[in-house]
Amino acid sequence: MEERKEERPATETEPALTSRGTTPEPPVRAGDQIHTSPELAIGEGDVRSAEEGEEVVAGVSLWRDAWRRLLRNKLAVFGMVVVALVALASIIGPPIIRWTTGYTYDYIPREQELIRALPPFTAPDGSFSWAHPMGTDNAGRDILARVLIGGRISLMVGIISTLVSLVIGVAYGATAGYLGGRVDNIMMRIVDVLYALPYMLIVIVLLAVFGQRSPMGQLILLFIALGAVSWLTMARIVRGQVISLKNQEFVLAARATGVSTPKIIFRHLVPNVLGPVVVYATLTIPSVMLQEAFLSFLGLGVQAPLSSWGSLVADGVQNLAIFPWQMIFPGVTMALTLFSLNFLGDGLRDALDPQMRKV
Amino acid sequence: MLRFIIRRLIITVPMVLVVISLTWGLIRLAPGNFYSGEKALPPAIEKNIREKYGLDRPWYQQYWRMLSNVLRGDFGISLRYQGQSVNQILAQTLPVSATLGLLAYLLALVVGITTGTLAALKQNSRLDYISMALAMLGISMPNFVLGPILVLVFSLTLYWLPPARWGGVPSWNLVLPVLTLSAVYMAYIARLTRAGMLEVLRSDYIRTARAKGLSERQVIIRHAMRGGLLPVVSFTGPALAFLVSGTVVVERIFALPGLGNYFINASLNRDEPLIIGVVAFTSIMIMLLNLAVDVAYGLIDPRIRY
Numbered sequence: 001m002e003e004r005k006e007e008r009p010a011t012e013t014e015p016a017l018t019s020r021g022t023t024p025e026p027p028v029r030a031g032d033q034i035h036t037s038p039e040l041a042i043g044e045g046d047v048r049s050a051e052e053g054e055e056v057v058a059g060v061s062l063w064r065d066a067w068r069r070l071l072r073n074k075l076a077v078f079g080m081v082v083v084a085l086v087a088l089a090s091i092i093g094p095p096i097i098r099w100t101t102g103y104t105y106d107y108i109p110r111e112q113e114l115i116r117a118l119p120p121f122t123a124p125d126g127s128f129s130w131a132h133p134m135g136t137d138n139a140g141r142d143i144l145a146r147v148l149i150g151g152r153i154s155l156m157v158g159i160i161s162t163l164v165s166l167v168i169g170v171a172y173g174a175t176a177g178y179l180g181g182r183v184d185n186i187m188m189r190i191v192d193v194l195y196a197l198p199y200m201l202i203v204i205v206l207l208a209v210f211g212q213r214s215p216m217g218q219l220i221l222l223f224i225a226l227g228a229v230s231w232l233t234m235a236r237i238v239r240g241q242v243i244s245l246k247n248q249e250f251v252l253a254a255r256a257t258g259v260s261t262p263k264i265i266f267r268h269l270v271p272n273v274l275g276p277v278v279v280y281a282t283l284t285i286p287s288v289m290l291q292e293a294f295l296s297f298l299g300l301g302v303q304a305p306l307s308s309w310g311s312l313v314a315d316g317v318q319n320l321a322i323f324p325w326q327m328i329f330p331g332v333t334m335a336l337t338l339f340s341l342n343f344l345g346d347g348l349r350d351a352l353d354p355q356m357r358k359v
Numbered sequence: 360m361l362r363f364i365i366r367r368l369i370i371t372v373p374m375v376l377v378v379i380s381l382t383w384g385l386i387r388l389a390p391g392n393f394y395s396g397e398k399a400l401p402p403a404i405e406k407n408i409r410e411k412y413g414l415d416r417p418w419y420q421q422y423w424r425m426l427s428n429v430l431r432g433d434f435g436i437s438l439r440y441q442g443q444s445v446n447q448i449l450a451q452t453l454p455v456s457a458t459l460g461l462l463a464y465l466l467a468l469v470v471g472i473t474t475g476t477l478a479a480l481k482q483n484s485r486l487d488y489i490s491m492a493l494a495m496l497g498i499s500m501p502n503f504v505l506g507p508i509l510v511l512v513f514s515l516t517l518y519w520l521p522p523a524r525w526g527g528v529p530s531w532n533l534v535l536p537v538l539t540l541s542a543v544y545m546a547y548i549a550r551l552t553r554a555g556m557l558e559v560l561r562s563d564y565i566r567t568a569r570a571k572g573l574s575e576r577q578v579i580i581r582h583a584m585r586g587g588l589l590p591v592v593s594f595t596g597p598a599l600a601f602l603v604s605g606t607v608v609v610e611r612i613f614a615l616p617g618l619g620n621y622f623i624n625a626s627l628n629r630d631e632p633l634i635i636g637v638v639a640f641t642s643i644m645i646m647l648l649n650l651a652v653d654v655a656y657g658l659i660d661p662r663i664r665y
Contacts, residue, residue, distance in 0.1 A: 197378055198603055198641045201622065205382055205634055208626035209389035290501055294608065297503045298623055310503070317507050317612065321515050328511075331504035339499035346495075 066275075069351035076347020082340035086333070090151030097145045120325055137315065137326055146307040147330050153308045154334070157222060158289040158341075162281050164227025165288075169234025170277060174265045176235070177242030188239065191232050199229045200291075207300040215303045222301055226288050237280055241273040275352045283345035286338045293334060309334040364654065371646045378642045379429060379635055383422065386631050393438050393629040425635065434636035439628045445636035448621060453640075456617035458528055459609060460602045462537045467544030472591065474545075475552025476579070479587070482557060490549060497546025502605055506539040506612040523614045536613045540605050544598055551594055556587035589660055595652045599645050 070076050136142055176187035203225045210221060245251065246269065254264050295301035296310030304311070309330045316327025392414075400408070409415045413424060428435060434445035474494075478487040513535060514522035521532045559565060560583055568582045569575075607619030618637060625633040 193374055193377070197374075198638065198645055200603060201638050201641060202378070202382060202385070204607075204623065205385050205626050205638070208623075209386055209629055286499065293501055294503065297501075297608065298611065299627075300623075310501075313501075313503055313507070317503075320507050320511060324511055324515075327504075327507050331501075331508070335496075335500045335504055338501070339496060342495055342499050 066348075066351040070347050073347040073350060075343045076351070079340035079343035079347065082336060083344060086151055086337050086340075087155060090148045090155065093148040094145055094152075097142065097148070101142065120329075137323075143312075143326065143329055146312060147309070147333055150302075150307045150309045150312055150330060151333065151337070153219070153302055153306060154289050154292060154337070157219075157226065157292040157308075158285040160223050161226040161230065161288045161292075162284045164223060165231035165234055165284060166277065166281055168227070169231035170238050170270060170273075171266075172231065173235035173238030174242050174270055174273070177239035178246050178261070178265050178269060180243070180246075184239070188236075191235055195232055203229060203295070204298070204300060207295060215306045218301070218303050219306075222292060222295065226291055230284055230288055234277070234280055234284070237276055238270075238273055241276055242269050245269055245272055279345065279349040279352050282348050283342070286341040286345070289334075289341075290338060360654070360657065363657075364650065367650050367653070371643070371650075374646060375639060375642050376426070379426070379639050380422075382635055382638045383425060383631075386629060386634065387418070389629075393631065429635065429639060434639070435632035437625075437630055437633045439625065439630040439633070445632050448633065449618070449636060449640060452616060452618040452621050455525060455615055456606045456610070456619060458533075459536055459540055459606055459615070459617065462533065463541035463605075464544060464598065464602065466537060467541040467548055468591075470541075471545045471548025472552050472588065475549040476556055476584070476587075478549070479553045479556035479560065480579070487553075491553065494546040494549045497542045498550075500542065502539050502543060503608045503612060505542055506535070506609060509535050509539060510612070523612075525615050532613075536609045536615065539612070540602075540609045543601070543605070547594060547598070548591055551590040552588065555590040556583060559583050559587040562586070585659060589656070592652060592656050592659060596649045599648050603641055603645070 070080075137146070172187065172191075176184045206225055207218070207221060242265075251264060251268060254268050259268070292301055293308065293310030293313070296308040297314045299311070299314065302308035302311055312330035313327055313334070316323075316325075316330060319326055406415075413421055432446075434449075437443050437445055437448060440448060474490045478490045481487055510522045513520045520534050522535070524532055564586075565578060565583055568578045573582075603619070606617055607623060609615070610617040610620040611623070618641075621633065622637045624630070625637065
């Protein structure tokens with residue numbers, strides 16, 4: 001805790017010399033608020049960052065440098081470890097459960113006395129047993145297996161929908177920012193309009209009227225719906241970055257040598273805005289996962305027999321008074337994962353782009 | 360300022376129409392119909408139903424009829440809740456949802472701003488770390504997990520508070536739903552306040568205020584908060600959109616007769632008039648409140664001009 005006190009100012013002032021050492025920042029980026037006066041920012045941290053800056057010049061890339069800073073942030077490391085464990089468990093967990101106990105996420109035992117909710121670590125006769133560490137649900141299905149499959153689905157939805165939003169947002173934002181003028185104006189007005197829509201209501205209608213046919217179809221619909229609504233902020237961020245970069249020499253040089261506009265945007269500008277994009281994408285994953293869980297909780301997302309953390313919590317709430325573990329295990333697993341992803345995202349932001357640290 | 364407000368109000372109309380048309384298009388493009396169930400209807404009955412609801416006419420006539428009714432403020436009769444007009448349902452359910460949302464947001468503002476300011480004033484103290492960790496927990500804990508946990512603890516274990524149902528205002532029934540709904544906003548507002556205050560407290564004008572001998576209390580409340588709370592004001596816009604989906608969940612968990620609960624049922628039953636009524640109403644509310652937020656923003660921050 002004590003260390004952080006000294007580190008904070010250091011991370012704040014470092015990037016001027018490290019990540020952007022060769023290409024100096026334009027004084028003000030579009031949309032930036034200037035609050036801190038420079039003379040107040042000069043302190044202990046600057047002296048140190050100057051010292052560190054020298055070794056950085058000796059060839060540490062932006063990513064290596066960010067990685068080092070990330071590892072110094074204990075909460076971010078904690079987040080990274082938990083996310084890795086959850087991901088690992090949901091990948092290799094289900095086969096292991098199947099191999100040891102014979103249960104899969106949708107296996108309903110044939111014996112009549114097993115088709116009932118068992119508390120965690122309990123055998124049907126009430127004695128201790130390792131068979132179901134999270135208990136079973138009303139149909140006798142193993143909750144651990146269902147939570148792990150739910151983890152697979154949640155992580156998959158999070159990653160795929162984020163990728164969808166990444167592709168749309170980066171392409172849209174970079175195009176608007178680079179072309180500028182009237183095109184930019186129209187494109188960003190559209191984003192403003194979309195921002196004001198109660199899109200969750202529209203997504204609910206979309207899933208309710210088109211869905212409910214096949215579990216896979218519903219899943220694909222979910223990817224599209226969630227990806228399509230989360231690209232707006234990404235587009236704004238990328239546009240702002242591109243505007244600040246587009247008048248620099250390397251773009252001018254590219255234009256002078258006759259590189260086409262799409263090539264300038266995607267080969268020259270986009271790679272230069274990857275830092276903030278990665279940060280924002282990391283923070284998009286938990287928010288998309290939360291939305292997926294919300295829709296599944298309402299019965300509009302992932303359909304049975306597949307499970308998702310949201311639908312498991314919804315099932316568990318039905319039996320909250322009698323079998324509370326059916327709600328608690330999926331719920332706590334989900335909260336812990338989102339918690340860790342948020343910390344990881346925050347840490348990445350501090351490490352990659354300290355200037356973006358607002359919230 | 361006035362021109363800005365008028366311009367925004369004028370833009371609102373086409374935007375609401377776009378939302379309505381989009382929703383209508385989605386419902387109509389989806390295969391099936393509101394009356395199609397497990398088994399096929401006899402052709403004669405189907406024909407009667409189609410005639411009664413005007414489904415036998417070309418789509419542009421149906422679209423126009425829907426639109427002109429909406430423009431007159433008449434959303435029609437609900438298909439599922441027979442005999443009730445959408446306007447009646449809105450009038451019954453809106454007070455429930457609005458009470459929940461308003462109370463939750465007020466609670467979040469009070470708790471969030473207090474915690475955030477204290478955390479900023481004592482940066483890197485234990486209070487700062489604990490409250491920010493709690494805030495992160497609040498952001499990560501989905502409300503449909505928090506709600507049941509609160510019910511489990513305060514209703515089913517301690518028997519302090521009722522676990523569900525609507526009891527009017529004021530009643531003990533409100534405590535758990537409002538807490539559940541406000542947790543996320545509390546967390547966000549606390550984080551935003553802390554970040555905003557930290558930035559402002561380092562600025563020149565605060566140094567000036569201190570230098571001219573104002574009491575610390577005045578410096579913080581009169582000077583720092585005005586600038587430091589700007590992010591909180593701008594957060595109100597996105598928060599409203601969240602609040603809509605938040606109330607849906609809370610009304611589900613606590614079995615409250617609010618707008619959200621009706622909306623989910625309407626969507627699942629393809630109750631077209633009710634869906635369009637709720638969507639149109641919510642869009643208008645969100646856009647007007649967003650406008651109010653922007654106006655407030657301009658009033659608080661003299662650097663912003665419209």
